Amino acid sequence: MSHPRPGRASVVTRPFWEATAEGRFLIQRCGACHKAAFYPRPACPHCGSAELGWEDACGAATVHTFSIARRPTHPKFTGDEPYVVAIVELAEGPHVTTNIVECDPDDVWIGMPVELVFDEVGDDGYALALFRPT
Ligand SMILES: [Zn+2]
Structure with a gap:
């Protein structure tokens, strides 16, 4: 599988992407309001504080919503169809757009328990975070 990659990581997103190469999925935790956030950003989406730290997500999630793509939405997905595009809710709370694989x-x-699994590490040194049924 050679799916489209994230492109160049920014100073904000680089810690997240570098951790994917080690099989780790990082979320941010606010030092002011203590709520979790994903995707990586410079300020807390809940309170606006810049006191964001990184922590490992445990990898458990549930399917929040999903759609089945029966035609490829990008040439690099040709041959993968049908495939599942989903938003999953991490056990820590944040939502992640991903694919459900291995089923x-x-x-x-909706509500299906899933767990984190990483795609292969690409030439860029990053891996894509996917989820599969538990
Ligand atoms: Zn906050």
């Missing part, structure tokens, strides 16, 4: 797309359901 029949018709077996995916």
Whole structure:
């Protein structure tokens, strides 16, 4: 599988992407309001504080919503269809846009427990975070 990559990581997103090469999924935790956040950003989406630190997500999540792509939405997905594009809710709370893999797309359901699995590390040194049924 050679899916589109994230491109050049910014100073804000680089810690997240570098951790993916080690099989780690980092979220941010606010030092002011203590809420978790994803995707990487310079200020807390809940209170606006810049006191964001990194922590490892445990990898457990549930399917919040999903769609089955029966035609490729990008040439690099040709041959993968049908595939599942989903938003999962991490155990820590934040939502992540991802793919559900290692199952029949018709077996995916809202509320389904899933776990983190990484795609291969690409030439850029980063891996894509995917989820599979537990
Ligand atoms: Zn905050």
